Amino acid sequence: MKRRKAWVVAGALAAVVVPSVTATGPAAAAPRATEPVAQVLPPLPGDTNAYASLMNDAGQVVGSSSDGNGHYRPVRWEPDLTPTRLGLLEGGTLADPKVIVADGSIAGQAAAADKQWHPVVWGTAGTVRRLPEPAGYATGVAEDLNDDGVSVGTVSDSWVSRAVRWNRQGQPELLPVEPNMRYSKALFVDKQGNAYGWMSSTAAPGDVVRWDRSGNITRLKSPDDPYYTYAELRDVNDRGTAVGANGTGENWVAAMALPGGTFTSLPGARHKSTVTDVNATDVALGGVNGSAVRWEGGEMVRLQPVTGTVDVQASALNDAGTVVGSSSVNAVTWDATGRPTKLPVTPDVRSARGLAINRPGHVLGYIDTWAASRIPVVWR
Numbered sequence: 001m002k003r004r005k006a007w008v009v010a011g012a013l014a015a016v017v018v019p020s021v022t023a024t025g026p027a028a029a030a031p032r033a034t035e036p037v038a039q040v041l042p043p044l045p046g047d048t049n050a051y052a053s054l055m056n057d058a059g060q061v062v063g064s065s066s067d068g069n070g071h072y073r074p075v076r077w078e079p080d081l082t083p084t085r086l087g088l089l090e091g092g093t094l095a096d097p098k099v100i101v102a103d104g105s106i107a108g109q110a111a112a113a114d115k116q117w118h119p120v121v122w123g124t125a126g127t128v129r130r131l132p133e134p135a136g137y138a139t140g141v142a143e144d145l146n147d148d149g150v151s152v153g154t155v156s157d158s159w160v161s162r163a164v165r166w167n168r169q170g171q172p173e174l175l176p177v178e179p180n181m182r183y184s185k186a187l188f189v190d191k192q193g194n195a196y197g198w199m200s201s202t203a204a205p206g207d208v209v210r211w212d213r214s215g216n217i218t219r220l221k222s223p224d225d226p227y228y229t230y231a232e233l234r235d236v237n238d239r240g241t242a243v244g245a246n247g248t249g250e251n252w253v254a255a256m257a258l259p260g261g262t263f264t265s266l267p268g269a270r271h272k273s274t275v276t277d278v279n280a281t282d283v284a285l286g287g288v289n290g291s292a293v294r295w296e297g298g299e300m301v302r303l304q305p306v307t308g309t310v311d312v313q314a315s316a317l318n319d320a321g322t323v324v325g326s327s328s329v330n331a332v333t334w335d336a337t338g339r340p341t342k343l344p345v346t347p348d349v350r351s352a353r354g355l356a357i358n359r360p361g362h363v364l365g366y367i368d369t370w371a372a373s374r375i376p377v378v379w380r
Contacts, residue, residue, distance in 0.1 A: 035344050036379040038352075038367060044073060044083050052077070052376035054100045055356045055364040062086075062100045063376060076104065076126060081378075087128035089118065097122070099145050107145035107153075117141060119153050119166070134164065134172045142166070144188045146238070152186035152195045161185060163197050163211070175211045186211070191238035196220075198233065208233045208244065210257075221246060222255075222262045231255070231263050234276045241282050243275035254286050256295075268293075268300035280319040287314075294323055294338070301338040306330050316356050324354035324363050331365050331379070333357065343379050354379075 043050040044065040051072075052063030059079035064072045074086035074095040086106070088095055091113025098108040106122040112130070119131040119142040133140045133155045140155035149168030154161050163175040163186035177184050177199045183206070186197040193213045200206025208220040208231040220242060221231035228246035236242045240259035245252040254273040255263035266275065268288060275286035275295075284295040292303045292314035305312050309328035317323045323334040331343040331352035345352050345367060354365040362380040369375065 036363070038343070038345055038377040038379050039081060041077050041081060041376040041378065042083060044075060044085055047073070050075070050083075050376050051374065052364060052366075053355060054097065054106075055358050055362070055378075056100045056102055056104065057359040058102065058104065059358065059360070059362055059378070059380070060100060060104050061364055061376075061378065062097045062106055074122075076100070076106065076122075084126045086122050086126045089113075089120065089128060089130060095120070095128070096141075098141070098143055101145050102147050105145060105149070107142040107151045109141040109153075119151070119155070119164075121145065121149075121151060121170075129170065131166050131170050132172055134162075134174050137162070140164065143186060146189050146191055146193070148191070148193070150189055150193045152189040152197070154185045154197075161203070163195065163199070165189070165193070165195050165211070173215075176215050176217065178217065181206070187233060188236035188242075190236055190240040192240060194240055196233060196236045196242055207231070208242075208263075210240075210242070218260075218262070220244075220257050220263050222264060228253075232274065234274065235278050237278045237280055237282070239280065239282070241278055243278045243284050243286070245274045254284075254288065254295075256282070256284060258282070266295050266300070267298050268295075277316050279317050279321065281321070283317060283321045285314055285317045285323055292323075292325070294321070294334070294336075296321060296336065301336070303334045303338045304340055306332060306340050306342060313353070315354060318357040318361065319359045320361065322357060322361060324357040324365070326351075326353040331363070331367075333361075333363065352377075 047065045048068040049066040052061050054062040061077040065075045066072050075083045089110045089112040092111040095110040096108050097106045100106045104124045109117045110120045116139045119140040137155035142151045142153040145151040151166045155164050160182045163184040165173045181199040184199040186195045188196040195211040198205045210218045229248040232244040234244040242257040246255045254266045254269035254275045257263045273288040275284045277285040292312045306327040314325035329351035331354045332340045348369045349367045351368045354363045356364040366374045
């Protein structure tokens with residue numbers, strides 16, 4: 001299950017040669033047995049524009065609807081493309097959904113009458129519920145939510161920010177930090193309720209850590225490799241596998257930490273490589289040597305551009321291991337061998353891009369026509 005907003009794997013991550021990369025060179029688009037159709041996500045009645053970035057395995061999509069005058073309303077589209085307006089906190093007009101899970105519940109942040117952002121969850125009916133900040137903290141955000149209703153995020157006062165975990169009843173727990181660490185942030189939560197984020201002595205991101213259900217801290221940077229002085233966290237799956245990078249100074253190397261473990265560099269990863277996404281079976285998506293790549297079973301495979309193009313932008317992968325993104329102006333999926341398949345569009349479309357893909361293979365993205373830009377669509 002993928003919950004997060006789509007990461008973008010750009011084509012300029014490093015400039016080194018990686019001989020182990022396979023399936024190089026442009027490739028013709030692979031044929032499809034059944035062509036998916038791009039279906040436009042409509043705005044709310046009376047609005048003019050819509051935007052979308054999140055999708056769950058049921059095909060529910062989350063984004064916003066706009067009247068074209070700067071007023072945005074959070075929306076969840078059902079699988080039949082019907083938009084449902086998400087609730088707002090009393091006195092507030094803004095909301096920022098971060099994640100949607102299997103049953104359609106959503107977590108994020110919303111503004112209230114006090115003009116401050118607060119952590120919230122939206123239930124299956126779209127009603128909003130504020131998650132309380134612990135005593136002494138005035139603002140916050142829920143960054144992630146698991147299928148059991150446990151959420152994690154960050155709360156702040158005037159001076160510091162702290163990582164927090166809310167249980168399924170919404171009760172908050174400040175996650176501990178080591179001595180001399182004043183700042184922390186929780187970004188992910190796995191199926192077991194373990195939280196993942198960072199702690200630091202300053203407001204800048206610091207040591208990447210895992211908090212288990214009892215609050216015990218494990219640093220994800222490998223303690224056996226003194227060359228790397230810090231780690232970067234980019235994604236965590238429900239098994240508890242974390243991905244990101246080991247780093248030092250200007251150098252970082254794509255890495256994975258298996259459940260309960262610490263970061264180990266991935267095969268073929270080199271200077272300024274990283275991982276941005278990991279699926280339920282530990283297939284990872286990232287970038288090496290200026291190319292988007294996927295790792296599976298110890299093998300690294302480069303995602304090929306469509307014939308006639310050179311650039312590849314990979315956004316996400318699903319639990320089946322299919323990657324989605326773009327090759328030049330084409331929305332594309334890639335199979336396990338790195339071979340691309342163009343997603344079909346109508347003749348009036350000048351460019352398209354895939355942003356997210358769910359377990360059944362439905363793709364969320366957008367199209368640009370000669371008349372309008374960034375029209376949200378689902379290919380299915």
